[in-house]
Amino acid sequence: MTNDFYCDEVLSGNTPVDKVLETDNVLAYYHTKPSYPVHIVAIPKHHISSLITLEENDNQLLLELFDVIKKVAAMVTEAKGACKVITNLGDYQDSKHLHWHIISGKALKS
Template sequence: MSEDFYCEEVLSGRTLVQKVIETDNVLAYYHTRPFYPVHIVAIPKKHISSLLTLEPSDNDLLLELIDVVKQVAAKVTAEHGACRVITNLGKYQDSKHLHWHVIYGEPLR
């Protein structure tokens, strides 16, 4: 896997995605290789490597990102009755770009 799939593939347009919500600064879309029956990823369009590297100047972007995650979580919960919201850090973070997963169901793999 590339160091930053989101910048190199998704945001560049090289990999097409099914969008759920898009703002000027945030994109939420269905995961290209889902691990769950419902698997949506929300990312900032600005490169930020992880939750731990956010700067004070990123606060407005983080609030916008969390608002999109909230909207997606509300949509999934309304449709399925529940969801999980996850972000990964360190060795658990495959792509070094801040992202949140909104998921529902049991793992497919």
């Protein structure tokens, strides 16, 4: 098991998602198990392990990813007044696929 929810489940179509914004190389969708009232995830459509494993040939993809993150963050900020954009690394990164969380509101109790 690769511990890559995004490749194994989302991008493969095994887990359906509610899309927010999609380009040829990037997908932003509502988190399947949200921790915040607004919890959107943005991912590249091909596997990159994390922010610190990006290579020079990923620069164009990274620009496209950040353009999607910027647009989604602007939509959330317009609707809710504020948002946070977060990525995790190392042990904080549950799924070993580069992803960014766009969140707004107080954390939901689990």
